[in-house]
Structure formats: structure tokens, C-alpha cells
Amino acid sequence: MPIRLDSDEEVPPVTPGTNTHELLAVLADHPEMGFTPKELAEMTEVPHSSVHKTLARLREKGLVRQVDSYWAVADDVAASRLASVVSLQTIEAEYGDDAYGTDDEWAETVPDLGENA
Numbered sequence: 001m002p003i004r005l006d007s008d009e010e011v012p013p014v015t016p017g018t019n020t021h022e023l024l025a026v027l028a029d030h031p032e033m034g035f036t037p038k039e040l041a042e043m044t045e046v047p048h049s050s051v052h053k054t055l056a057r058l059r060e061k062g063l064v065r066q067v068d069s070y071w072a073v074a075d076d077v078a079a080s081r082l083a084s085v086v087s088l089q090t091i092e093a094e095y096g097d098d099a100y101g102t103d104d105e106w107a108e109t110v111p112d113l114g115e116n117a
Helices: 019-029 037-045 049-060 075-095 104-109
Strands: 065-066 070-073
Touching: 019 037, 019 049, 019 065, 037 049, 049 065, 049 104
Parallel strands: none
Antiparallel strands: 065 070
16 A cells, blocks of 8 residues: 655554455455445454554555445555555566566576675
């Protein structure tokens, strides 16, 4: 997710395995959907008692939005994720048949650069 590089405000990372990551991952995977806190608790391992607090913090950071009692990923976060997916699909389409990633035989033809390489 993008951050302003000229910002003086420190933006903490969304660490995998945290409640923040779990909720944001579900919302980002379904950018066109809104979920109740109860549904989010059922879809993740985040305790229901922590869902509201975590969503409120995510909203303060502009990562999620609330419509009535439903929560969704913020539009700019969804757009950023979509752009990443499209970029990765373009890379795969362009370089998907790259033999270096699937075949180690090329390593046998690499010259020996010695011990100090």
C-alpha cells in the first residue's frame, strides 16, 4: 500500500499475522464487498472483541471505510492492490516462460568466478 514519501508522519507497517493484517487482507481480497464486524470475526481468527478497535484504527489511517454497519477497504487501497495485481499479471505474461526460474541446468554453464566472487 502506498505511502507519501515526503510525509513526516511515521506509518507503521502492517505486519503479517496481526489482527490488522488479517482484517485488511480479507477486505482487500473483496474490494467490492462490505462486511459486518461479526462476519469479519467469523472469516478471520481475529476475536470479535478486537474487530471494532482494529477497524477504527484502520479507518483513522485511511485504509478502510465504513458504510452504515459495514466495513470495506478504502477505494485508494483497493485501486493500489488492483494496480499491483495487474502489474504482476503483466510481468507473468511477458516473462512467464523464463527458464531461469524453473530449470537449473543453466547454472552448469556459468563460469567459475573463484573463491572471492
